[in-house]
Amino acid sequence: MKKNQQNLQKGLLPRHVQFIALAGMIGTGIFKGSSDTLHIAGPSVIFTYLIGGLILFIVMAALGEMALAHPNHNVQHLIHKAFGDRVSFIVGWLYWINWILVTVVELLAAGSFLQFWLPDTPLWLLSFICAIVIVGINLFQVKYYGELEFWFAGIKILALIAFILLGFSLLFGIIPSGLHHPISNYTNHGGFFPNGISGMFSAFLVVMFSYGGAELIGVAVTETKDSERVLPSIIKGAVWRVIIFYILPILIICGIMPWDKVTGADSPFVQVFGATGLPGAAHIMNFVLLTAVLSAANSGIYATSRTLFSMAQSGIAPKWLEKTSKNGTPITGIMMTSICIAAGVYLAYLTPGQVIGYLMTIPGFTVMLLWIGICAAQLKLRPLYQDQPHFKVKWFPFTTIFAVVSLGAIFIGFLLNPNNVIGSIVSISTLLILVVLSFFYGKKRIHTTNLSFNQNKESAI
Numbered sequence: 001m002k003k004n005q006q007n008l009q010k011g012l013l014p015r016h017v018q019f020i021a022l023a024g025m026i027g028t029g030i031f032k033g034s035s036d037t038l039h040i041a042g043p044s045v046i047f048t049y050l051i052g053g054l055i056l057f058i059v060m061a062a063l064g065e066m067a068l069a070h071p072n073h074n075v076q077h078l079i080h081k082a083f084g085d086r087v088s089f090i091v092g093w094l095y096w097i098n099w100i101l102v103t104v105v106e107l108l109a110a111g112s113f114l115q116f117w118l119p120d121t122p123l124w125l126l127s128f129i130c131a132i133v134i135v136g137i138n139l140f141q142v143k144y145y146g147e148l149e150f151w152f153a154g155i156k157i158l159a160l161i162a163f164i165l166l167g168f169s170l171l172f173g174i175i176p177s178g179l180h181h182p183i184s185n186y187t188n189h190g191g192f193f194p195n196g197i198s199g200m201f202s203a204f205l206v207v208m209f210s211y212g213g214a215e216l217i218g219v220a221v222t223e224t225k226d227s228e229r230v231l232p233s234i235i236k237g238a239v240w241r242v243i244i245f246y247i248l249p250i251l252i253i254c255g256i257m258p259w260d261k262v263t264g265a266d267s268p269f270v271q272v273f274g275a276t277g278l279p280g281a282a283h284i285m286n287f288v289l290l291t292a293v294l295s296a297a298n299s300g301i302y303a304t305s306r307t308l309f310s311m312a313q314s315g316i317a318p319k320w321l322e323k324t325s326k327n328g329t330p331i332t333g334i335m336m337t338s339i340c341i342a343a344g345v346y347l348a349y350l351t352p353g354q355v356i357g358y359l360m361t362i363p364g365f366t367v368m369l370l371w372i373g374i375c376a377a378q379l380k381l382r383p384l385y386q387d388q389p390h391f392k393v394k395w396f397p398f399t400t401i402f403a404v405v406s407l408g409a410i411f412i413g414f415l416l417n418p419n420n421v422i423g424s425i426v427s428i429s430t431l432l433i434l435v436v437l438s439f440f441y442g443k444k445r446i447h448t449t450n451l452s453f454n455q456n457k458e459s460a461i
Contacts, residue, residue: 090438156292304337
């Protein structure tokens with residue numbers, strides 16, 4: 001095989017990577033998942049997003065530090081360097097499964113947004129059409145993918161800014177509306193903590209799912225020009241913008257309409273504009289939401305295909321997944337991802353009413369495990385740096401340990417929560433299967449290595 005068919009192209013510019021990370025985090029989690037978090041915690045979910053944002057910042061800083069200390073290493077490479085084949089096998093495949101589920105959720109959400117205009121068309125058919133479009137986009141050169149994702153993400157960021165400006169204008173009466181005493185919605189209907197502190201913490205699973213995608217910066221770093229120079233500013237900018245883009249819209253939604261009136265049928269964003277009576281606003285917002293989730297699905301296919309490619313390079317996935325097209329696209333990884341996404345969309349045919357809710361809980365578990373792996377890798381690798389990076393996590397190791405303990409506590413709490421039985425069973429079963437497979441893989445790898453060594457020895461004789 002030609003050498004250029006074994007390497008990814010460095011076609012992503014800093015602005016592409018910045019918006020790819022934002023695109024991965026701003027999707028179904030905020031536009032549709034916010035209805036779930038509001039139902040669980042009410043207005044107090046704002047604190048859940050703030051605490052989750054603090055953990056997110058620590059994880060991203062740890063990832064950025066390691067990426068600078070070990071140039072051209074993505075997330076999977078770094079975990080492999082820290083813990084070796086077996087842990088890398090488990091985390092790599094877990095991350096791939098996570099993004100498969102996330103991508104399916106985003107495509108199903110896209111289908112549900114299309115049903116706003118096509119209510120009689122089945123969810124599975126609309127989602128399948130969206131999947132074909134997104135897979136086609138990922139077959140182009142990475143620079144074209146990055147440029148398209150830049151504009152995709154730009155649309156939803158501009159829409160969120162417009163929503164924030166318009167929402168606050170409605171809340172403060174700058175724009176006339178039918179709202180009466182909107183601020184009272186924060187304290188009425190059970191108060192700011194309608195389900196208590198426990199309700200606030202119960203929303204963490206969907207919040208973790210929502211923030212998942214930030215680590216895409218660590219996946220895209222191997223295809224980014226001048227990554228050592230621009231990575232710290234990209235990380236800081238992405239984290240703070242996402243926190244703002246989550247918290248301010250939630251504040252607006254809770255102010256304009258009672259939190260207990262938010263339903264899961266439509267996005268809370270569409271509900272808010274529909275309730276204000278502004279002509280055509282709900283249709284415009286629904287179009288923006290459709291663009292947003294397609295953007296997140298686009299990032300998902302990018303993440304899954306690159307994860308398979310890097311695992312094949314590390315030897316913990318079949319070598320045929322390392323094959324790339326002439327333009328440097330990991331073609332076999334995209335095809336394998338597409339097959340799995342098609343299977344996920346088929347679930348919408350079987351259970352169209354519940355599938356999005358079920359699938360949205362599972363990535364929350366896998367994101368927490370991945371983030372724990374990133375922090376643990378930093379704890380392991382920091383003393384081994386040959387060259388000290390100019391960007392480091394402050395107050396190490398206490399900040400990183402805080403993130404690990406917090407994520408571990410959230411993870412255990414949700415395993416013990418009876419409301420998360422299905423997600424817990426699926427997540428733990430998947431983890432156990434990967435652990436078992438890692439032992440079989442380890443034996444196979446040792447056998448292959450010894451066989452290769454013996455053959456080389458006989459050849460030398």
